[in-house]
Amino acid sequence: MIEIDLLVRAEFLYPVSPGLPVIPNGEVAIAGGRILHAGPRQPEGHWAPARTINGSGRAVLPGFVNCHSHAASLVFRSQTDDHAAKAALLEVAFRMEKDITEDEWALLAEAGCADMLQSGITTINDIWYAPHRLADTVEACGLRAQIAHKVFDVRLHELWRGDYTHHPDIGEERLSDGIAFAERWHGAADGRITARIGTHATDTCSAELLRTARAEADRLGIGMHIHAAQSVAEVEQIRAAHGCGPLEFLRDVGMLGPDVVLAHLVFAGTGDLDAVEESGAAYAHCPTIYPRRGRYPPLEDIMARGIPTGFATDWMLNDPFEGMRNALNAMRLRLGSPTALSCAKALELHTIGAARVMGLQDEIGSLEQGKKADLIMVDIDRPHLQPYYGDYAALVYYARASDVVTSIVDGAVVVENGRPTRLDREQTMARIREKVPGWRGKLAALGSRAVFGPGCPCCG
Ligand SMILES: [Zn+2]
Incomplete structure (x- = not known):
């Protein structure tokens, strides 16, 4: 038995590594923030994981890399x-x-x-x-x-x-x-x-x-x-x-x-x-x-x-x-x-x-042994994804960002049940809501798309 931190199972595993197709019934074994194994499921008892995430109804793929953002x-x-x-x-x-x-x-x-x-x-x-x-x-x-x-x-x-x-x-x-x-x-x-x-x-x-x-x-x-x-x-x-x-x-x-x-x-x-x-x-x-x-x-x-x-x-x-x-x-x-x-x-x-x-191809971007454990789980048990055949088009042409239920970075779970685990999303959104009238007024004055007509408290 090999002791690991996290075992992530997948109904369909998309390793996105050269020449490696989608793997039905796959799994990713993670230890020390890195991938120990990404491939077909090993026999029961092979791993001794501190935590296992069930892969039923889940597609697992590398986390998306966004090489130009604001x-x-x-x-x-x-x-x-x-x-x-x-x-x-x-x-x-x-x-x-x-x-x-x-x-x-x-x-x-x-x-x-x-x-x-x-x-x-x-x-x-x-x-x-x-x-x-x-x-x-x-x-x-x-x-x-x-x-x-x-x-x-x-x-x-x-x-x-x-x-x-x-x-x-x-x-x-x-x-x-x-x-x-x-x-x-x-x-x-x-x-x-x-x-x-x-x-x-x-x-x-x-x-x-x-x-x-x-x-x-x-x-x-x-x-x-x-x-x-x-x-x-x-x-x-x-x-x-x-x-x-x-x-x-x-x-x-x-x-x-x-x-x-x-x-x-x-x-x-x-x-x-x-x-x-x-x-x-x-x-x-x-x-x-x-x-x-x-x-x-x-x-x-x-x-x-x-x-x-x-x-x-x-x-x-x-x-x-x-x-x-x-x-x-x-x-x-x-x-x-x-x-x-x-x-x-x-x-x-x-x-x-x-x-x-970004020059990070040896560390992230695919699910391969030795790379950093950055991966996501997509809930494929949703009506807009049925029937899920497990090919690339099933994911790329039919899945949505809101289908992402779990995200893992460096082997740590940072999104669970579709929500960031370490950010107070509600508090952030409440503070943004307070700012909207001020921002809208400034944007309207610069010629943005002014939504409201005369009488609006911020746009006049
Ligand atoms: Zn830009």
Whole structure:
């Protein structure tokens, strides 16, 4: 008998490891936070577990990896979803962000972490404001996270006027805050929290700032995270200022490399993709936000080049199942082919693929012996999943985030019965509810979708 901490049984086990199919009647044996065995059920008496979780009516798979997130961004939910990208980002979001306090970001991050955990996401790669406060919540709630402070040297709230003036003092202050964050948090919470340098975007950072940030990331031995080719405005700005595409610009300043996560690439040209491919940089693809903004990036071309690619949620919506379905539907529409992207590939892109983007492929992203025990259980005994045949499409095309009942990170149960075990979800939501009138008033003044007409206490 082998003593273990936790035995997780599965009616269907999806290891998402190379060449390994779905295993009926599988199990995962966990000891010391790591996977001792993930495969067919061993004979009774083989394990002596401290705790066993019954697998009847459960599919078990790796926790979803979210390689580009903004946990606290949900303040914008429903306020810019009918807007053009430029209006949503430059006119509403960037002007609102400067008036949100650290305490408010912390509160929003709590809700974002609860949302992601109970949606089956076990790892995030976050770039935002108040990273210390997000790290506090991540440490407490049991998520795994790479976190970066948002570094830029323009006045984000002036971009909507076309003012892209670079202010070195802003860049120096934000970069030094990002460095201080990394020095404090990299490797914290038993290694669950690591840091990146998060230069915000190609048009919001000067060449000097990007070069200094790259040197600091190298000195600290950590990776970088940036938005690139995410909007027409950004591409036009870079072309006007530097005469090249945004990824060519990053290559020319010496920033690109295998430890860089590039979010979006929606408007990347051929020269841009060549630069990414040659550098070994990785790509975070966010399938939910692209259709909403009316333009889907050439995922098939990017993957065909061998650029490491994974799925991510970006902002506001944290449902990985919806993300996988959006990608499948978008690709099939784009290519006019129902076989353009398979369900197995979509699941891979949101687990081991996204782990590879973050440089964590040897530790998480699949259920294999020796890896960290990050896994989730999906309740397959629900009407919308009947009959459950156990293939990839059963999970990817039919399951929902709300079907996730258990999440385990580093071998610890952090979601049980569909609820985070270490966060006071009700208290967080009650505090958010109190903030709604104030936020709605500010957002309406900036041109968000004002819901109420004259007479509304906050919008007039
Ligand atoms: Zn983003």
